[in-house]
Structure formats: C-alpha cells, structure tokens
Amino acid sequence: MKRRRDAEISSEIRSAIQELSAASERDVVKPTAERDSVKPAAEREGVKPAAERCGDDLQTTLQIPIKPFLSLCNLLIQVLDKIGPTMAVLRQDIHQNIQRLETVHDSDPLRYWDVVEILKKEVSEGKAKKGPTCSKAFVWLTRSLDFSVTSLKLLVEDFERDMEQAVEESYNNTLKPWHGWISSAAYKVALKLVPDTKSLIDILKAKDADNGMLKKEMRILISLLVPQLERNYETMVSHYIHLFF
Numbered sequence: 001m002k003r004r005r006d007a008e009i010s011s012e013i014r015s016a017i018q019e020l021s022a023a024s025e026r027d028v029v030k031p032t033a034e035r036d037s038v039k040p041a042a043e044r045e046g047v048k049p050a051a052e053r054c055g056d057d058l059q060t061t062l063q064i065p066i067k068p069f070l071s072l073c074n075l076l077i078q079v080l081d082k083i084g085p086t087m088a089v090l091r092q093d094i095h096q097n098i099q100r101l102e103t104v105h106d107s108d109p110l111r112y113w114d115v116v117e118i119l120k121k122e123v124s125e126g127k128a129k130k131g132p133t134c135s136k137a138f139v140w141l142t143r144s145l146d147f148s149v150t151s152l153k154l155l156v157e158d159f160e161r162d163m164e165q166a167v168e169e170s171y172n173n174t175l176k177p178w179h180g181w182i183s184s185a186a187y188k189v190a191l192k193l194v195p196d197t198k199s200l201i202d203i204l205k206a207k208d209a210d211n212g213m214l215k216k217e218m219r220i221l222i223s224l225l226v227p228q229l230e231r232n233y234e235t236m237v238s239h240y241i242h243l244f245f
Contacts, residue, residue: 011206012075012082013217019075020224023068062235064115066105072228073098073141076148082203086193089186094144097137104134116235123239142232147174149225155200156218159211163197 073094080091105112112118119135122128128135150170154161168191176184195203205214 011204011209011217012079013204013214013221014206016072016075017217017221017224019068019071020221020228023065023228024224062116062231062238064231064235066101066113066115066118069115069141069228070098070101073145076144079203083195083200086190086195089183089190090144090147093140096132097141097144100132100137101134101141116239119235119239138232139236142229142236143175143178145225145232146229147171149222149229150174152218152222152225155197156215156222159197159201159215161197163200164191164194167191167194 077091077094077098080087080094101115101118104118115134115138119128119138122133122135127133147170150173151167154166154170155163171187171191175187179187194200201211201214204218205211206217209217
C-alpha cells in the first residue's frame with residue numbers, strides 16, 4: 001500500500017533522480033586518470049565542454065548501460081506527454097531514437113547491454129552514418145537531454161522567467177545548430193505554444209511538493225545529469241567525432 005501511495009505522489013524528476021543515482025552507484029564510469037576523480041570537466045574553470053575537446057585529451061574508459069539510459073529518455077517522453085502536443089516534434093524524435101537502440105539491444109541483450117559497444121560495432125563496420133543508425137540515435141538523444149538540462153537550469157534560476165523565452169534560448173544553444181530549416185521551422189511553431197511558467201511548474205511538481213522542494217529536486221537532477229551528458233559527449237568525441245559534421 002505504501003509503495004502505491006509513493007507512486008501516486010512521485011514525479012518524473014524524482015524517478016530520474018532515482019535512476020541516475022542507481023547508475024552512479026553501479027560505477028558506470030571507470031576513470032583511468034586522476035582528473036576524473038575530482039568533478040566533471042565542464043564544471044571546472046577554464047576547461048572546455050567535452051564536446052569541444054579533442055579525442056586525445058580523453059583518457060576515460062566509458063560504459064553507458066543501455067537500459068538505464070533509455071529509461072531516462074523515456075522519462076523525458078513522459079514529461080513531454082504531460083506538457084501536451086506543443087513538443088510533439090521533439091517527442092517523436094526521442095521515441096524513434098529510443099526504438100532504434102532498443103531493437104539492437106533486444107536482438108542480443110548479453111552482447112549489446114552497453115551503448116558504447118553498439119556504437120563501436122557500427123563504426124567498425126562503416127555503418128555509423130548510413131541511414132537510421134544507433135550512432136545517430138545516441139547523438140540525438142544526447143542533444144535532446146542537453147536541451148532539457150539547459151531548460152531546467154534556466155527555470156530553476158528563476159521561477160518567474162518567461163518559459164517561451166527560456167525554451168527558445170535553450171533550443172538555440174543546443175538543438176538549433178544541428179537542425180535544418182524544416183526542423184527549425186517546426187520548433188519555431190512549437191515554441192509559441194509552450195505552457196506558461198506556472199503551468200510547467202505544476203507539471204513537474206510531485207503532488208506532495210511545494211516550489212521550494214521542486215527547486216531542490218531540480219538542482220539534484222541537474223547535478224546528476226551533467227556527468228551523464230559529459231560521458232555521452234566524451235564518447236562521441238573520443239570515438240565518433242565525425243558524427244558532429
């Protein structure tokens with residue numbers, strides 16, 4: 001009975017915190033250099049984000065277990081579903097990319113439990129950029145998460161911020177540089193239909209949470225998502241830098 005009550009008052013943010021905390025406990029990243037034992041590189045002054053550093057500078061052996069990663073992406077879809085049809089374009093892209101990775105994982109779960117192994121296979125076979133690949137799916141899921149984290153950061157700074165402007169700023173800094181004119185046009189329409197700040201806060205809040213608790217939970221989630229994004233970008237740079245072009 002208690003578990004059912006907990007589920008009723010929970011939120012996607014809390015679920016994401018649990019998912020990422022569990023992943024951290026499993027030690028999915030196994031550093032081989034002392035620089036990784038302090039804190040994420042992007043959080044240290046004077047260090048460029050992972051996506052801007054060259055592959056030779058990355059000395060970390062990475063693993064990205066596919067099930068926790070896709071669970072996190074599915075939680076993002078649940079949030080978009082609550083927001084409504086305004087983010088339908090982003091939701092569809094995320095869903096399709098999740099399906100690509102799931103299909104390969106399900107074909108051989110023991111072999112393809114790690115996203116990195118799937119990407120290595122495509123790269124070694126020269127298939128990473130040909131058609132709807134898992135490599136492309138991983139890149140776009142990472143960019144979608146980056147967009148979400150950037151939006152959360154802007155929102156948690158100021159709950160009075162205009163959400164249309166915040167989401168537009170996040171889009172311009174994360175997804176827009178990679179979009180063609182058709183995708184950009186679709187997002188431009190969607191941005192005009194983003195819920196107001198109060199409505200979005202109500203969507204994100206658990207039933208037992210006030211604004212103060214939501215801010216605390218959002219900050220915890222952001223602190224857990226940043227290392228996840230660092231791992232993803234380091235993987236893209238160290239093995240698949242050509243996917244950026």
